[in-house]
Amino acid sequence: xxxxxxxxxxxxxxxxxxxxxxxxxxxxxGPRGVLARGLGRSYGDAAQSGGATVFDMxxxxxxxxxxxxxxxxADAGASIDDILRAIVPAGFFVPVTAGTRFVTVGGAxxxxxxxxxxxxxxxxxxxxxxxxxxxxTGEVRVLSPEDxxxxxMFWATVGGMGLTGVIVEATFxxxxxxxxxxxxxTVRCSDLDDVMARMIEGxxxxxxxxxxxxxxxxxxxxxxxxxxxxxxxxxxGKPAGEPLAYVTPxxxxxxxxxxxxxxxxxxxxxxxxxxxxxxPKNRAGEIQSIPAFFHPLDGVRDWNxxxxxxxxxxxxxxxxDSAGWIVERTLSRxxxxxxxxxxxxxxxxxxxxxxxxxxxxxxxxxxxxVPAGIDxxxxxxxxxxxxxxxxxxxxxxxxxxxxxxxxxxxTYPRLGEWQAVRDVMDPRGVFTSDLxxxxxx
Amino acid sequence: xxxxxxxxxxxxxxxxxxxxxxxxxxxLPRTRLRxxxxxxxxxxxxxxxxxxMGNSGISIVEVASFDAADTDSHQAxxxxxxxxxxxxxxxxxxxxxxxxxxxxxxxxxxxxxxTVNYTGAVSVGLHVARRLREQGHGHLVVLSxxxxxxxxxxxxxxxxxxxxxxxxxxxxxxxxxxxxxSVLVVRPGMVRTRMSDGLPEAPMTTDPEVVGKVIxxxxxxxxxxxxxxxxxxxxxxxxxxxxxxxFRRLPQ
Numbered sequence: 001x002x003x004x005x006x007x008x009x010x011x012x013x014x015x016x017x018x019x020x021x022x023x024x025x026x027x028x029x030g031p032r033g034v035l036a037r038g039l040g041r042s043y044g045d046a047a048q049s050g051g052a053t054v055f056d057m058x059x060x061x062x063x064x065x066x067x068x069x070x071x072x073x074a075d076a077g078a079s080i081d082d083i084l085r086a087i088v089p090a091g092f093f094v095p096v097t098a099g100t101r102f103v104t105v106g107g108a109x110x111x112x113x114x115x116x117x118x119x120x121x122x123x124x125x126x127x128x129x130x131x132x133x134x135x136x137t138g139e140v141r142v143l144s145p146e147d148x149x150x151x152x153m154f155w156a157t158v159g160g161m162g163l164t165g166v167i168v169e170a171t172f173x174x175x176x177x178x179x180x181x182x183x184x185x186t187v188r189c190s191d192l193d194d195v196m197a198r199m200i201e202g203x204x205x206x207x208x209x210x211x212x213x214x215x216x217x218x219x220x221x222x223x224x225x226x227x228x229x230x231x232x233x234x235x236x237g238k239p240a241g242e243p244l245a246y247v248t249p250x251x252x253x254x255x256x257x258x259x260x261x262x263x264x265x266x267x268x269x270x271x272x273x274x275x276x277x278x279x280p281k282n283r284a285g286e287i288q289s290i291p292a293f294f295h296p297l298d299g300v301r302d303w304n305x306x307x308x309x310x311x312x313x314x315x316x317x318x319x320x321d322s323a324g325w326i327v328e329r330t331l332s333r334x335x336x337x338x339x340x341x342x343x344x345x346x347x348x349x350x351x352x353x354x355x356x357x358x359x360x361x362x363x364x365x366x367x368x369x370v371p372a373g374i375d376x377x378x379x380x381x382x383x384x385x386x387x388x389x390x391x392x393x394x395x396x397x398x399x400x401x402x403x404x405x406x407x408x409x410x411t412y413p414r415l416g417e418w419q420a421v422r423d424v425m426d427p428r429g430v431f432t433s434d435l436x437x438x439x440x441x
Numbered sequence: 442x443x444x445x446x447x448x449x450x451x452x453x454x455x456x457x458x459x460x461x462x463x464x465x466x467x468x469l470p471r472t473r474l475r476x477x478x479x480x481x482x483x484x485x486x487x488x489x490x491x492x493x494m495g496n497s498g499i500s501i502v503e504v505a506s507f508d509a510a511d512t513d514s515h516q517a518x519x520x521x522x523x524x525x526x527x528x529x530x531x532x533x534x535x536x537x538x539x540x541x542x543x544x545x546x547x548x549x550x551x552x553x554x555x556t557v558n559y560t561g562a563v564s565v566g567l568h569v570a571r572r573l574r575e576q577g578h579g580h581l582v583v584l585s586x587x588x589x590x591x592x593x594x595x596x597x598x599x600x601x602x603x604x605x606x607x608x609x610x611x612x613x614x615x616x617x618x619x620x621x622x623s624v625l626v627v628r629p630g631m632v633r634t635r636m637s638d639g640l641p642e643a644p645m646t647t648d649p650e651v652v653g654k655v656i657x658x659x660x661x662x663x664x665x666x667x668x669x670x671x672x673x674x675x676x677x678x679x680x681x682x683x684x685x686x687x688f689r690r691l692p693q
Contacts, residue, residue, distance in 0.1 A: 006444075006445035006446075007444060008621065009576075009577040009578035010577035010578065010619070010621025010622075011577055011621075032575065032576065032577070044444075044445060050442075050576050050578040050621055051574075051576045052577070311445065313446075372445050372446060377446060378446045378470065378472065381446075382472060401444055401445030402445045402446050402448070404472070434578075437442050437527060438444060
């Protein structure tokens, strides 16, 4: 099942140790097909495929840093977590990281993940120089955006949710950093208009920017945090030490069993109040660690359990600037049905890349976690889908677990173009996922 | 695929003219439902059910010829349905009631009842289970009956077919644990349908719509066994503990 712990299905897990294992399984695939899976952080059914053979790619996890070129060549199963431990002390950072570092390179490309720097640097796929993919006939292909013969396949695989082939290796550009610290400006905003105005006005001055929104408060107050990697001279006055030291906190675990409904409006209200108050009204140049700035939720292992056995989903859309009002509407409709969310984040996206199924496009993206067991959640989300679609927005496949096939056809107008390339790469329809079946991809 | 909010996309009804099955399809969340296969012996009721569902906005309503008694045809039938796409929910809803005195007088009618209600259900149930296991997800809903909970003088042949079916469905559910597929055993009391038309009403007699809602709620909650209406569970618990010499003297 996915990170949201909803709608599970059963598959046969295979642990490939080399390319031949992958090719062999593809050639010998049964009618239910095959699918690659990384660390299972997609919320819905993207990395599961009922009855299929699912490759657990995390066994293939070697990577190699080219310090001269500032690039990394990694197996698909290497995690951003593993990579950061090795490259940060060497003065490098990944070009894009999601809100969790427990993402594999293959997953980062397949979902074309974005981070707090999308408005400046785009999504993960934009930094990939080449990748090795095993297609639906078992053939090993090297794809590059620079090579006109493989360009279309490259971009169909970026954001292609694993349905064009199994990504086994990729080379991507890294960012050079002087320290392992972040220099962060924090502003507490009294309402949603304030948050959005400040983001429009000031985001361009920062490499990283994201706002946490108090989903329970009607005002839509929030905390805007923006920053960049700290330079060496910004560490003046801090305890001396290795400026590139990278330490991740050890992980406490969420309890193994949590009843449904523990996370309710009252407990989320209390959490949100505390979280809002915890931040200073206005603070510039605070030095934070990489995990604290990028991956705060990774500090609690299996935090997805706190929503109880019925699981949860994350509703994430992007809409153009002209439809920024949908952000407020979404928050108020989720409040109407009493959907408590402590993880609600707002961010601005920059330009799209050439991938037909890549999610980001210029505008606002809002992501809100909600428990799946809430009555009336389905109709409200369908109503919001309609608004998002009619304003030219769309939903993120890596988070989706409930949109309709017609929503996808409407909001990803290049789906047909992608399917044509997919059919070339996978003529037998070997690559299957529950998401693909559900949405008729 | 059933989505995160429990919305199914495809349903197979075995016994497509069954009023309980129709009411269950009615009660299912509808926003993602796009394929319903109504299987049964060709009849005006089956066509009417298909027409009604088509009019209610389900984009694909297929009518498939299916005879529970013709067990040799079951494998090909089930494979054809599943080859055209995954099935999220299978309702095993066929069955015949018949008059007790009639079947006592003509045992061949008892054999026919047992063939449809039990043998046919076991046959098609196993074929469905094989395909659910292969696809790694899906629910099989088996319409049992409280008549199988305790044999009664007035309908023990029917009751015995449901007792057998009930035991089969429970065991099948256990066998499917870990496969991604599951079985829901539904034990309705007396339901006001064509089948029970003209019979005196038993306590807690209910309507197909109520049974449909009970089934949908049980699916959503992931239950394995459910009575319809729910409180029948307690009544049947009491009924089962009544000693036979007393039970057979109770009004039937």
